[in-house]
Amino acid sequence: MATITVFKGDGIGPEITDAVLEILDAAGAGLKYEIFRVGNQEYLDNGALIPDAAFVSFEKTRILLKSPITTPIGKGFRSLNVTLRNRYDLYANIRPAKSNAAVRTPFPNVDIVVFRENTEDLYVGKEEWINENTVYATKIITRRASTRIIRDAFEYARSHGRKLVTCVHKANILKMSDGLFLDIFNTIKQEYPDIAANDRIADNVCMQMVMNPAQFDVMVMPNLYGDMLSDLASGLIGGLGLLPSSNLGRDYAMFEAVHGSAPDIAGKGIANPTALLWSACMMLEYMHMDDCAARIRRAVDQVLTDTDVITPDIHGKGNTRTYTDAIIARLG
Numbered sequence: 001m002a003t004i005t006v007f008k009g010d011g012i013g014p015e016i017t018d019a020v021l022e023i024l025d026a027a028g029a030g031l032k033y034e035i036f037r038v039g040n041q042e043y044l045d046n047g048a049l050i051p052d053a054a055f056v057s058f059e060k061t062r063i064l065l066k067s068p069i070t071t072p073i074g075k076g077f078r079s080l081n082v083t084l085r086n087r088y089d090l091y092a093n094i095r096p097a098k099s100n101a102a103v104r105t106p107f108p109n110v111d112i113v114v115f116r117e118n119t120e121d122l123y124v125g126k127e128e129w130i131n132e133n134t135v136y137a138t139k140i141i142t143r144r145a146s147t148r149i150i151r152d153a154f155e156y157a158r159s160h161g162r163k164l165v166t167c168v169h170k171a172n173i174l175k176m177s178d179g180l181f182l183d184i185f186n187t188i189k190q191e192y193p194d195i196a197a198n199d200r201i202a203d204n205v206c207m208q209m210v211m212n213p214a215q216f217d218v219m220v221m222p223n224l225y226g227d228m229l230s231d232l233a234s235g236l237i238g239g240l241g242l243l244p245s246s247n248l249g250r251d252y253a254m255f256e257a258v259h260g261s262a263p264d265i266a267g268k269g270i271a272n273p274t275a276l277l278w279s280a281c282m283m284l285e286y287m288h289m290d291d292c293a294a295r296i297r298r299a300v301d302q303v304l305t306d307t308d309v310i311t312p313d314i315h316g317k318g319n320t321r322t323y324t325d326a327i328i329a330r331l332g
């Protein structure tokens with residue numbers, strides 16, 4: 001029986017984690033869980049966002065299902081997510097956004113997988129005051145990090161029967177940094193003659209994703225554009241409650257919903273667990289439990305058409321409990 005580490009975060013984190021673990025058990029995933037509370041409440045009670053035992057668990061299981069946390073107010077906090085990504089070199093942030101016939105949106109044909117470089121770019125957090133009116137922020141793009149994310153995007157396209165990889169950049173302005181990313185893309189694409197490849201400037205992509213999102217397939221980009229464009233993609237498919245993600249490195253893997261801790265609806269029992277559930281499906285696939293993931297995905301697809309049980313954020317009349325129960329009932 002495989003063991004995974006689970007971080008229950010803040011806000012709606014515990015509610016959606018409970019729902020997802022219940023569904024995993026009902027689907028026969030047969031996983032053992034080492035569950036830890038992390039985040040703001042843990043910090044207030046015990047002085048650390050992540051208890052040491054939670055790090056130890058992740059270093060042992062190497063697989064983490066993480067729910068969102070509330071970023072503590074005040075200066076001096078490095079984002080917990082950035083900390084985890086850097087500490088475990090989780091360099092590939094993969095965010096699939098796919099339209100679902102059941103969820104009302106003007107964009108029924110979206111099927112985009114964003115590959116976001118997760119460790120550098122402006123997210124290295126190097127900022128300095130030059131004088132009292134000026135701050136410099138450092139953007140870092142390296143050959144090593146760009147090569148591995150771009151290669152992973154092409155490998156994913158090949159192994160998942162995808163047709164096109166699009167590189168997103170601002171090499172017209174950032175000629176050296178994004179220029180390096182684009183150069184590496186243009187070199188690597190030659191190793192994949194079976195996959196079409198093109199590149200687009202980031203601002204143009206924003207417009208084209210809204211005008212005609214069906215033209216995009218796999219997209220690869222530096223950290224900042226990946227953060228923004230994947231949120232844009234989630235809007236196309238019906239909102240943040242539906243966007244899962246994986247954060248993969250060579251040795252560790254972390255799976256989490258893209259949305260935050262939604263403090264405005266915490267404790268009301270109406271949080272949508274789909275994004276975390278689909279993240280858990282990506283985790284099962286990573287663990288080669290494809291059949292179990294497929295059963296859950298089929299059940300979710302069926303339940304999403306039932307407006308009596310789905311949650312209000314996707315125009316339902318139900319709540320977390322009715323939605324979870326309906327998925328479990330469809331698992332058979």
Ligand code: NAI
Pocket residue numbers: 012067068069070071072081240241256257258259260261262263264265270271272273274275313
């Ligand atoms: P948010 O994603 O938590 O919420 C934005 C809006 O979407 C809210 O109206 C919320 O109710 C709704 N929403 C989000 N997820 C939902 C779900 N599963 N079901 C139903 N409705 C959902 O973003 P916000 O409000 O900007 O951030 C809240 C806190 O979360 C902040 O402290 C932020 O730093 C943190 N955060 C944490 C992340 C993480 O741990 N991965 C990611 C993003 C934000």
